[in-house]
Structure formats: structure tokens, C-alpha cells
Amino acid sequence: MSKIEKSLLFVIIAVTSLMIVFFGVRKVNYHCDEIWTYGLSNNIGGINPEFEIGETYTRMGPFESFTIVQDGEAFNYANVWENQAKDVHPPFYYILIHTICSIFKGSFSKWYGIGLNMFWMILILPLLYMLAKEMIGSISASLGIAIAYATSVIFLDTMLLIRMYAQFTFFVVLIMYLFKKNWDKKPEKHFLIKLGITLFFGMLTHYYFLFVAFFMCLIYGIRLILAKNKTDIRNYIISLGIAGILYGITWYHILAHIFNGYRGAEAISKATSFGGLISGFVGMASILNDEAFSGLILLFCILVIVYVVLLVKDKKLQFDYTVCIFLCGIFYMLVVGKICPIVTTRYIMPIAWIFILCAFIVVWNLIKLFVKNKKMADIAVVAIFCVIAFANIAKRDFYIPMDYNNLEQMVAISNAEGKTVVVCVDLNWKILYDFVLLQNADSYVFADKDDFQKILNAQKEDYILAVNLEDDRDKIVKSTKAELLYDDGKNYYYLVKK
Numbered sequence: 001m002s003k004i005e006k007s008l009l010f011v012i013i014a015v016t017s018l019m020i021v022f023f024g025v026r027k028v029n030y031h032c033d034e035i036w037t038y039g040l041s042n043n044i045g046g047i048n049p050e051f052e053i054g055e056t057y058t059r060m061g062p063f064e065s066f067t068i069v070q071d072g073e074a075f076n077y078a079n080v081w082e083n084q085a086k087d088v089h090p091p092f093y094y095i096l097i098h099t100i101c102s103i104f105k106g107s108f109s110k111w112y113g114i115g116l117n118m119f120w121m122i123l124i125l126p127l128l129y130m131l132a133k134e135m136i137g138s139i140s141a142s143l144g145i146a147i148a149y150a151t152s153v154i155f156l157d158t159m160l161l162i163r164m165y166a167q168f169t170f171f172v173v174l175i176m177y178l179f180k181k182n183w184d185k186k187p188e189k190h191f192l193i194k195l196g197i198t199l200f201f202g203m204l205t206h207y208y209f210l211f212v213a214f215f216m217c218l219i220y221g222i223r224l225i226l227a228k229n230k231t232d233i234r235n236y237i238i239s240l241g242i243a244g245i246l247y248g249i250t251w252y253h254i255l256a257h258i259f260n261g262y263r264g265a266e267a268i269s270k271a272t273s274f275g276g277l278i279s280g281f282v283g284m285a286s287i288l289n290d291e292a293f294s295g296l297i298l299l300f301c302i303l304v305i306v307y308v309v310l311l312v313k314d315k316k317l318q319f320d321y322t323v324c325i326f327l328c329g330i331f332y333m334l335v336v337g338k339i340c341p342i343v344t345t346r347y348i349m350p351i352a353w354i355f356i357l358c359a360f361i362v363v364w365n366l367i368k369l370f371v372k373n374k375k376m377a378d379i380a381v382v383a384i385f386c387v388i389a390f391a392n393i394a395k396r397d398f399y400i401p402m403d404y405n406n407l408e409q410m411v412a413i414s415n416a417e418g419k420t421v422v423v424c425v426d427l428n429w430k431i432l433y434d435f436v437l438l439q440n441a442d443s444y445v446f447a448d449k450d451d452f453q454k455i456l457n458a459q460k461e462d463y464i465l466a467v468n469l470e471d472d473r474d475k476i477v478k479s480t481k482a483e484l485l486y487d488d489g490k491n492y493y494y495l496v497k498k
Contacts, residue, residue: 212328
């Protein structure tokens with residue numbers, strides 16, 4: 001990589017970092033899983049927060065021991081390992097979060113999670129550039145692909161969500177880069193070692209990495225079979241087998257997660273049931289349309305069809321690497337869309353860049369048919385994608401979904417200032433929904449179905465009632481003169497005046 005390439009990538013990374021910081025500052029709320037990220041990484045003795053019914057808490061309260069590394073608990077990786085064995089995810093991401101929190105023990109900050117995502121961003125963008133350069137050979141267009149991805153809402157969401165999906169994205173880009181570098185070569189020792197390491201750590205990041213790895217390993221294996229070199233095929237199979245065995249020995253909890261864990265059982269049930277394949281795929285495509293293409297995905301589909309027709313007409317259509325990774329993205333969307341707990345943004349994050357890259361390549365090639373000046377063609381494509389990205393952010397008033405800046409909810413949360421919040425809850429983990437609400441309150445107390453009436457009667461001044469119950473919500477609300485402030489179907493905030 002030349003000095004000018006490094007310099008331009010540095011500028012792209014610097015500007016992207018400023019964008020992430022800008023949106024990070026505006027991140028005012030969390031998904032409950034983001035608070036759980038800190039709990040799974042740092043909590044000693046279990047994966048759920050512990051609290052006493054009827055006890056009055058202030059500030060962090062029970063969240064302190066749950067999310068913050070305490071004295072004597074730093075760099076306790078055995079505990080992280082144990083927590084993840086009890087949870088539903090592999091441990092690599094949580095080990096990194098725990099490391100950061102151990103360095104800054106005694107404190108909680110969203111920037112620990114966002115900062116880790118930014119670390120992966122610093123690796124993702126140059127790697128994506130190098131992959132694009134391997135695929136199309138153009139420095140300027142490859143930089144444009146990195147810019148198009150870095151300015152997209154889906155990328156910014158990936159950076160702001162304090163979960164493992166930025167890390168997951170890195171390993172997807174990495175495995176694609178490794179295969180591209182070796183696509184037309186024999187599987188030499190250095191490639192097989194790098195592939196094995198990538199498979200190992202990718203699967204230690206998220207189980208869904210398996211679907212990307214399976215597709216790419218299968219296609220590459222078919223190419224080796226067609227080449228009819230038995231030695232290459234043997235070495236390839238052995239290397240994959242070694243990576244799998246080492247992973248199984250290191251993280252044998254995968255078997256319990258798949259066959260005994262609730263997420264594994266849910267995924268198996270969905271995978272073996274009829275229906276859900278098309279609806280899941282459509283749901284994933286809808287998110288991709290909204291966050292990567294600003295609602296213009298049908299236009300890009302038309303451009304792809306036009307481009308394919310032109311290739312067929314010129315007899316240039318072939319199964320190249322662009323087609324391969326595009327099909328890998330489609331395969332992932334079909335499988336994950338069917339088996340995931342709920343079709344949501346986080347599951348499209350790791351492969352969204354594939355469709356941005358493919359769309360960029362198609363538009364770039366079409367524009368080159370009409371614009372003979374190569375530099376002008378490159379600038380035009382970058383400008384198109386930047387305008388789309390800016391429009392997608394601007395129409396959201398420069399907030400993005402992973403800010404979790406729901407205006408109605410934040411107004412309700414502001415009502416908690418100077419008041420007590422009574423949280424009626426049936427499962428301990430549900431208090432994670434109310435983290436920001438409770439941090440804004442003067443004090444808070446938890447109630448269950450048995451003791452709620454006594455606790456409500458004990459309140460002498462106006463208070464906020466938060467109800468996180470599967471059943472009996474109406475019973476609790478009817479016992480008070482409650483004014484509904486906010487509800488999202490799961491969480492209900494009320495103002496109760498005395």
C-alpha cells in the first residue's frame with residue numbers, strides 16, 4: 001500500500017471517527033442488551049442483576065455491581081467465561097469489554113463499548129479497501145467503497161450498538177479478504193493457518209459467523225474439487241477440521257447453547273418449521289433498504305438487472321468473486337432471517353457492507369459506460385453514495401436508530417427527575433429496560449406482584465410507575481390514578497399523582 005493510499009485511509013478513518021463521536025454523544029438511551037453487555041462482562045456470580053424488593057436505591061444502585069468492575073475483580077476472565085457459558089453467546093467480545101472495564105474499574109461509560117467498536121472500525125475500513133482493490137483494481141473506486149460504507153446509517157448503527165456486531169463485521173470482511181487473496185491459488189500453508197485462525201475467532205465472536213464461513217468454505221472447496229488436486233483438497237479439509245476441533249475443545253459450551261439453551265432450541269424450532277423463510281428474508285431486506293440504501297433498494301435492483309443484461313449481451317457474465325460474496329450475503333439473510341429470535345437491525349449489520357460494495361461496483365461500471373473520464377466516473381459514484389447517506393441521516397434529524405433517542409420516551413424519562421420511580425417487575429433482567437429512567441430518578445424501588453400495593457401505598461409524593469410485567473399490568477394500574485406517559489408494548493411508564 002502506497003503512502004498516498006495510507007494517507008487517504010487515515011483521513012477517512014479520522015472523519016469517520018468524528019462522525020461516530022458526534023452520534024455517540026447524542027446516544028442517550030440503551031437497548032437492554034447493551035446494559036447486559038456490561039453485566040455479562042463484569043458481574044460476579046451470575047448473568048442477571050440482583051436487587052431487593054422494597055429497598056430504596058439511588059444512582060447506580062444494583063446496576064453498580066452488575067455493570068462496573070469493582071476492586072479485586074479486574075481481569076477476571078474465568079468469570080467472563082463462566083457467565084458466557086450460562087448465556088447464549090461465545091465469550092471473545094465480552095473478554096474485550098471486561099478488559100476495557102478493568103482498565104477503567106469503578107466506572108461506567110457508554111464510551112467503553114463504543115470505543116471498542118471504533119477499534120474494529122480502524123481495522124474494518126482499511127481491510128474493506130484492500131478487499132475492494134483486490135476485486136476491482138481501482139484505488140479511487142476502492143476508497144469510494146470504504147467511504148460509501150462508512151457514511152451509511154447501517155455502519156453508524158453498528159458503531160453505536162454496544163454489542164459484538166462491529167467485531168462480527170470485522171471477521172466477515174477478513175474471511176472475504178482471505179478467500180479473495182487466495183481465490184485462484186493453491187491453498188498454501190500460510191493461507192490455511194490464517195483461515196483457521198479467522199474461523200476460530202469469528203466463531204468465538206458470534207455463532208451466526210458459521211453461516212458466512214460455511215458458504216465461503218463450501219464454494220472454495222468446490223473450486224478445489226473442480227481443480228482435481230487431491231493434495232490441496234486433503235490439506236484444506238484437514239485445516240478446517242483442525243480449526244473445528246480446536247474450537248470445540250476451547251468452547252465446548254456451544255453444544256449446550258445449541259441443544260439445551262433457549263436460543264438454540266428456538267433456532268432449531270424455527271429452522272425445522274414451515275414458513276418464515278421468505279418473511280424473514282423480506283424483513284432483513286427491508287432493514288437493509290432503510291439503513292443502507294435510504295429506501296432506494298428497488299432502484300439499485302433495477303440497475304443490477306440492467307448491468308446483468310449488458311453483461312449477457314456482451315457475453316461477459318461470469319461467476320466472479322463479486323457474485324460469490326453477493327450470494328453469500330443472500331444465503332446469510334435467508335438463514336438468519338428464518339432462525340433469528342426477531343428480525344432486527346443487528347443481524348444484518350455484519351453483511352450489510354457486501355450489498356453496499358456490490359451496488360457501488362454496479363453503479364461504477366454503468367457510469368463508466370457513459371463517462372469516459374475515469375476520475376470523473378469515480379467521483380460521480382462516490383458523490384451519489386455520499387448524497388444518499390447524507391439524505392438518510394438528514395431525514396432522521398441527524399439521529400440514528402442506535403441512539404435510541406425516542407423523543408416520547410425521553411420526555412417520559414425527564415419526568416422522573418426529582419421523583420421516586422416504582423418499578424413493578426416479574427423477572428430480574430427486565431430492570432435493564434429502565435436503566436436510563438432510574439439514573440434520572442431521585443430514588444427508585446422495586447416491587448413484585450405480591451408487594452406492589454404496599455409499596456405503592458407507601459409513596460407520599462407524586463411518583464413514576466414503571467410496569468414491566470407479562471401479566472396483571474391492568475390490575476396494578478387500576479389501583480392508582482395513573483397517567484400513561486409512554487409505552488412501547490413492553491415497557492409502560494406512568495405518572496401517579498398523590
